[in-house]
Amino acid sequence: MSAPVLEAPLVRTGHRARRRRGIVVTTALAAFAFALFVLTMMVGSYVLSPWDVVASTFHLSADPAVDFIVHELRLPVAVTAVAVGLALGLSGHVFQTLLSNQLASPDFVGVSSGASLFAISSIILFGMSGIAIPGAALLGALTSAVLIYVLAWRQGISGYRFILIGIGVSQLMSSIVGYVIARSDIYEARQAMVWLVGSIGQAGSPELGALLVSLAILLPVVLALQRPLQALELGDDAAKALGTRVEASRLALLSVSVALIAFATAAAGPIMFVALIAGPIARRLYGSAPGGLLAAGFVGAVLVLASDLVAQHFLPVALPTGVVTGAVGAPYLIWLLITTNREGRGG
Amino acid sequence: MTGHDLRTERLTLGYGADDIVRELDVQIPDGAVTMIVGANACGKSTLLRGLARLLRPRGGAALLDGRSVHEMRSVDVARVLGLLPQTPVAPEGITVADLVGRGRYPHQGWFRRWSADDDAAVTAALDATGTADLAARPLAELSGGQRQRVWIAMALAQETDLLLLDEPTTYLDINHQVELLDLLTDLNRARGTTIVIVMHDLNLACRYADHVIAMKHGRIRAQGAPEDVVDADVVSDVFGLRCEVVPDPVCGTPMIVPRGRHHAERMTPELTAR
Numbered sequence: 001m002s003a004p005v006l007e008a009p010l011v012r013t014g015h016r017a018r019r020r021r022g023i024v025v026t027t028a029l030a031a032f033a034f035a036l037f038v039l040t041m042m043v044g045s046y047v048l049s050p051w052d053v054v055a056s057t058f059h060l061s062a063d064p065a066v067d068f069i070v071h072e073l074r075l076p077v078a079v080t081a082v083a084v085g086l087a088l089g090l091s092g093h094v095f096q097t098l099l100s101n102q103l104a105s106p107d108f109v110g111v112s113s114g115a116s117l118f119a120i121s122s123i124i125l126f127g128m129s130g131i132a133i134p135g136a137a138l139l140g141a142l143t144s145a146v147l148i149y150v151l152a153w154r155q156g157i158s159g160y161r162f163i164l165i166g167i168g169v170s171q172l173m174s175s176i177v178g179y180v181i182a183r184s185d186i187y188e189a190r191q192a193m194v195w196l197v198g199s200i201g202q203a204g205s206p207e208l209g210a211l212l213v214s215l216a217i218l219l220p221v222v223l224a225l226q227r228p229l230q231a232l233e234l235g236d237d238a239a240k241a242l243g244t245r246v247e248a249s250r251l252a253l254l255s256v257s258v259a260l261i262a263f264a265t266a267a268a269g270p271i272m273f274v275a276l277i278a279g280p281i282a283r284r285l286y287g288s289a290p291g292g293l294l295a296a297g298f299v300g301a302v303l304v305l306a307s308d309l310v311a312q313h314f315l316p317v318a319l320p321t322g323v324v325t326g327a328v329g330a331p332y333l334i335w336l337l338i339t340t341n342r343e344g345r346g347g
Numbered sequence: 348m349t350g351h352d353l354r355t356e357r358l359t360l361g362y363g364a365d366d367i368v369r370e371l372d373v374q375i376p377d378g379a380v381t382m383i384v385g386a387n388a389c390g391k392s393t394l395l396r397g398l399a400r401l402l403r404p405r406g407g408a409a410l411l412d413g414r415s416v417h418e419m420r421s422v423d424v425a426r427v428l429g430l431l432p433q434t435p436v437a438p439e440g441i442t443v444a445d446l447v448g449r450g451r452y453p454h455q456g457w458f459r460r461w462s463a464d465d466d467a468a469v470t471a472a473l474d475a476t477g478t479a480d481l482a483a484r485p486l487a488e489l490s491g492g493q494r495q496r497v498w499i500a501m502a503l504a505q506e507t508d509l510l511l512l513d514e515p516t517t518y519l520d521i522n523h524q525v526e527l528l529d530l531l532t533d534l535n536r537a538r539g540t541t542i543v544i545v546m547h548d549l550n551l552a553c554r555y556a557d558h559v560i561a562m563k564h565g566r567i568r569a570q571g572a573p574e575d576v577v578d579a580d581v582v583s584d585v586f587g588l589r590c591e592v593v594p595d596p597v598c599g600t601p602m603i604v605p606r607g608r609h610h611a612e613r614m615t616p617e618l619t620a621r
Contacts, residue, residue, distance in 0.1 A: 015448060241401070242453055243421045
């Protein structure tokens with residue numbers, strides 16, 4: 001063995017190797033998301049080359065026809081897909097890690113159904129529009145989250161209790177949505193049903209604006225909170241013993257995730273399963289490397305971009321994005337339920 | 348010796364409506380191994396949680412170097428005082444080296460991330476606990492004894508002068524219990540680390556402790572060196588157990604032999620003569 005002795009401890013703790021893997025995985029996912037981002041803008045009734053798309057997006061050339069297609073038609077949709085995917089992936093990963101359970105994603109436990117209920121009600125019952133809708137969605141997501149938290153609180157929060165109560169709250173919100181739709185006229189009901197499946201293309205500019213602003217603010221915040229999140233994974237006692245301010249960190253992490261899922265839902269409707277599956281996929285790719293929050297966000301972006309691409313272009317008829325994510329996510333959920341029970345990871 | 352002073356002043360702790368620990372004054376001897384013993388629900392784990400600032404006092408205070416631990420910054424406490432909780436949670440799929448590295452949390456910050464000091468501390472902790480060969484393995488694949496050594500390695504990587512452990516030998520077989528207590532004794536002898544352990548097994552507590560604190564109903568019933576403290580009266584009072592206390596044949600520390608209801612007449616003549 002000719003390896004220098006000094007290197008031995010570094011190799012054994014393996015921290016650098018794990019961090020390198022983390023950087024490689026995150027970069028690769030970001031590159032993949034960017035490729036899909038460009039691809040979604042290439043396809044359509046008029047096919048553009050990758051160079052046309054990139055040049056027009058970043059204002060490197062000026063071709064009025066291409067600029068019209070990219071800036072007016074395709075860029076807003078692609079940006080929405082990236083932003084919604086990032087928000088869903090980050091939010092899901094934080095929830096799942098905090099509650100140390102893969103079922104504990106905000107779309108599964110009723111945070112996004114709270115956002116849907118308030119958004120739908122604001123449109124149908126109060127005739128609101130524009131920036132008021134993301135506001136209503138945020139209020140709804142917060143209401144759901146607070147309701148679940150209060151009902152599940154028993155000397156702390158445990159995974160399964162939180163999830164079961166979350167499913168209950170989700171059902172409650174969905175049934176009220178049903179009632180609200182039943183009271184609306186047929187045109188509004190149709191609109192609401194489409195909205196409820198979730199579609200990237202439906203985002204108006206106020207909703208997209210709200211989502212982008214919130215991402216610009218919340219993304220750095222959630223990345224800064226990744227450190228306490230890693231301590232909280234070890235349980236409250238261990239986290240406290242390591243010097244984490246447990247209650248403050250958890251409240252901050254939950255608030256940020258609730259806000260992210262609320263703005264994403266306001267923009268594109270409740271796109272199911274992305275928040276649920278982004279985290280576990282990122283974790284699989286990350287292996288044993290710590291962190292993976294940003295990777296989960298990029299997986300979310302990849303999932304939404306790919307689903308929207310399939311939904312819009314690769315099916316006989318164009319469908320809302322949520323149909324595709326649902327078709328992928330539902331079997332995964334069933335698999336998750338089966339394996340979670342078999343391993344007996346109650347929580 | 349660590350030069351740190353950990354004690355409580357009229358400390359009252361509790362959950363819900365009940366006070367578990369009542370107006371307790373205790374001084375943890377510096378640089379020694381202290382074992383807290385007592386029956387179930389006597390408040391020994393609660394006291395440990397109070398000392399480690401996991402539980403806010405209802406009255407009085409836990410004082411580290413004269414300052415209430417609840418008024419200190421959490422990171423400042425965590426650099427001096429480490430705790431291994433009874434049931435820590437291992438994140439899914441985590442490897443041994445990664446978990447041990449989490450012990451470095453209080454030494455890192457927003458801008459100061461992983462450094463050579465962290466590598467050195469993790470390596471030392473892995474070596475001290477004999478887990479260096481397991482470093483790349485996922486924790487879930489290890490046996491109970493190995494896992495417990497890894498958790499202790501995480502607490503060691505925190506590099507604190509005081510280390511508190513809540514029933515670290517639970518779920519371990521006798522062989523691993525002894526191994527673990529030997530390891531903690533090594534740590535105490537080599538680095539002078541002050542160690543406080545909540546312990547169920549009285550015989551092992553007597554053998555490994557420099558100082559025993561026997562608790563009953565949230566108060567201290569007796570404390571001191573095991574030879575001075577542990578006798579049949581104290582055990583009978585604290586645990587409600589009729590027993591004989593004989594010298595441990597290996598090292599002469601007190602050893603508790605329970606009587607029970609069924610075996611009283613089968614005592615050996617030499618014991619009856621005592």
